[in-house]
Amino acid sequence: MTFLDGELGILRYRGIPIEQLAENSTFTEVAYLLIYGKFLQTQN
Secondary structure: EEEEEEEOOOOEOOOHHHHHHHHOHHHHHHHHHHHHHOOOOOOO
């Protein structure tokens, strides 16, 4: 679920860089990703 490389400064959750999640996702979206392994699909 989590990949961490302290020497290179890499932190990923479910393969997605933490920077991308922090900039583009809400807390609820990230929580859903961590629990279910995918983003919640919303209808437009």
